[in-house]
Amino acid sequence: MNPELMTKIAEILLGVVVLLGAIIAVISALGLIRLQDVYLRSHAATKSATLGVLFILSGVFLYFWIFQHHFSLKLLLGILFVFLTSPVAGHLNARAAYRSGVALWKGSVKDALKETAQNERREGEQKNR
Amino acid sequence: MRMLRKVWAIVKLLVLFNKELLVSGIAVLIEVIRPRIKVRPGIIRLDTELKTDFEITLLACLICLTPGTLTLDVSRDGSTLFIHAMNINESEDLAAQIKNSFEKAILEVTR
């Protein structure tokens, strides 16, 4: 097989990886619209979207590495950064939502945190007094 | 030799984690595009054996990045994690499942 065709096919494969990431991003945005409460939406927002973005960034990274012969350290750093910060952001946001009293969806099965949260709130009030 | 085993444990943790991310990511996507969403969300508690802050942070981050589970809160003494899960089935014990996979892998890395 001649190398030119190979290059073309490899380029298209990387394009498909990027497209796959974009499709995952669209589906997670759909989840952001359709799901019922904040916590469920956080699942779609911070994680499925991260999966899609990781696909896209790795596709771009591989493209620059293979075809432009440029090992882009900045992009690698970006991938690492998204990977590290997105779970932290999701956790912070969900915890803030719970502490500020956003109710769970009525179809939720159980809530193991309720008692502990109430106890902590009571303790905090006593300390403030 | 000890060093080598540690590196191997780290690699194993990374592979396990990536596999988990892909599999459950697809599961969440299927859940979202289903015409009628039927999820059974809820908050479960996970009593962990991990001791140091580093281990607990690692476990919380790994749980957060796995779609379907989200760490909501950690108790003051760090012995209990509260996890919001997207699908709770009575038949399978989600907490035990997480304990068996992630906690074991983390213990191999840090101890």
Place this chain on the structure above:
Amino acid sequence: MMETILWIALGLLAVAILGCLYRLLLGPSIADRIASLDTIGILLLSMVAVIGMVNKTEAYFDLILVIGILTFIGTTAMARYIERGIVLESGADD
């Protein structure tokens, strides 16, 4: 061929950002809005990467880091704000 695929991917990302905007405008609680803002930031970042791939240039890659950092800091600050009502607290007692 590859560029066509990339343009389609860019269009899909734009649609995803529009979906997030819907949640940002209508979200019943502040936490919803923060989550969708975070998602918009991450999607913008990936759009910049795809544009860099279309133009075959690395010039935009600094933007990726900047957008990532700003998104994370913004989310953290707003989450702390709705949790306690303050962003930075002075004093060592916790």
